[in-house]
Amino acid sequence: MGNIEKLNxxxxxxxxxxxxxxxxxxxxxxxxxxxxxxxxxxxxIYISLIAIIFTFIxxxxxxxxxxxxxxxxxxxxxxxxxKTIIGILYIIFFTFITSILLRYFSExxxxxxxxxxxxxxxxxxxxxxxxxxxxxxxxxxxxxILFFVPTLLISLxxxxxxxxxxxxxxxxxxxxxxxxxxxxxxxxxxxxAFGGLAYIYFLxxxxxxxxxxxxxxxxxIAVSSLFLFLSVTSLLMVLPFIVSTDxxxxxxxxxxxxxxxxxxxxxxxxxxxxWIFATLCYTSVNIFYILNILKKTTNIQNPQVMTYCLxxxxxxxxxxxxxxxxVKFLEAIIYKYSTIILVFGISFFILLFANIKHxxxxxxx
Numbered sequence: 371m372g373n374i375e376k377l378n379x380x381x382x383x384x385x386x387x388x389x390x391x392x393x394x395x396x397x398x399x400x401x402x403x404x405x406x407x408x409x410x411x412x413x414x415i416y417i418s419l420i421a422i423i424f425t426f427i428x429x430x431x432x433x434x435x436x437x438x439x440x441x442x443x444x445x446x447x448x449x450x451x452x453k454t455i456i457g458i459l460y461i462i463f464f465t466f467i468t469s470i471l472l473r474y475f476s477e478x479x480x481x482x483x484x485x486x487x488x489x490x491x492x493x494x495x496x497x498x499x500x501x502x503x504x505x506x507x508x509x510x511x512x513x514x515i516l517f518f519v520p521t522l523l524i525s526l527x528x529x530x531x532x533x534x535x536x537x538x539x540x541x542x543x544x545x546x547x548x549x550x551x552x553x554x555x556x557x558x559x560x561x562x563a564f565g566g567l568a569y570i571y572f573l574x575x576x577x578x579x580x581x582x583x584x585x586x587x588x589x590x591i592a593v594s595s596l597f598l599f600l601s602v603t604s605l606l607m608v609l610p611f612i613v614s615t616d617x618x619x620x621x622x623x624x625x626x627x628x629x630x631x632x633x634x635x636x637x638x639x640x641x642x643x644x645w646i647f648a649t650l651c652y653t654s655v656n657i658f659y660i661l662n663i664l665k666k667t668t669n670i671q672n673p674q675v676m677t678y679c680l681x682x683x684x685x686x687x688x689x690x691x692x693x694x695x696x697v698k699f700l701e702a703i704i705y706k707y708s709t710i711i712l713v714f715g716i717s718f719f720i721l722l723f724a725n726i727k728h729x730x731x732x733x734x735x
Contacts, residue, residue, distance in 0.1 A: 409547025418595035457667030469687035
């Protein structure tokens with residue numbers, strides 16, 4: 371990782387998409403449906419608009435800092451101390467969400483296909499390949515993601531299309547669901563669905579053309595918004611009971627309703643196959659990000675030596691929850707509010723105050 375390869379526009383877009391789409395697959399829509407009921411489609415449009423506006427503002431705040439990421443800007447604003455604090459917070463954040471996601475998906479696979487398999491073996495399946503691929507650097511990771519993401523998106527569109535005949539449009543009424551407060555005020559907390567913005571904060575130095583940062587960021591969030599809306603709406607209109615249950619993998623239930631005649635059965639296994647690769651890509655990106663942030667925070671010249679240690683930490687953290695109930699709690703509460711505080715709160719204000727400081731320095735000179 372001494373010399374980090376740069377991403378072109380499409381590689382960068384796919385990198386952000388694989389993060390958010392992966393979270394959509396792993397039960398993100400269910401969190402929105404349970405909290406907002408029949409107003410979930412409206413709530414999704416609402417938070418998507420806010421996320422796009424937020425992204426536009428973030429891009430504006432990054433404009434004065436060419437080739438800089440959040441760590442560089444933190445150093446500009448508060449010196450090495452602030453840079454170290456932010457670096458540690460994001461290392462913990464990315465490590466936490468990686469371990470929780472891996473445990474969540476592993477538990478799902480165990481309950482569906484591998485009931486007698488020890489959970490640690492399934493976790494290792496999702497950890498070993500990303501560790502290996504990170505040895506080859508960002509260039510290989512981005513090429514794998516660029517090849518795979520279109521297939522993933524097409525498979526989701528196909529899933530939604532094939533279930534469209536079962537749509538019950540009456541399920542979106544009442545449009546305001548549980549009320550105005552739950553839809554627009556309390557429902558604003560569903561902005562955590564766009565936690566993928568955390569990756570945008572560290573994207574600019576990785577781009578071949580930093581001037582395309584704004585376009586990449588907005589396209590990524592806009593496409594993610596579309597797929598989030600389609601997923602939430604499809605689940606609501608096909609599986610209305612979903613709003614009052616706490617399903618482990620709601621999108622998987624949608625695949626069980628797909629019918630393609632007698633010649634093709636167990637179509638759900640095909641989607642699971644795609645989602646396994648999505649999880650591997652997600653884990654690869656997270657490990658790369660953690661190592662890159664570790665390098666910039668500690669000035670370690672070769673953070674690859676920490677790869678195995680990091681993998682052990684992720685594995686240990688993934689094994690800490692006693693059962694799937696604890697994993698769901700960590701996802702629904704800890705992940706949700708840590709994303710809102712760190713990604714939409716602390717990081718945003720660092721960018722804002724850094725711009726104010728930059729403006730004052732320009733005035734003085």
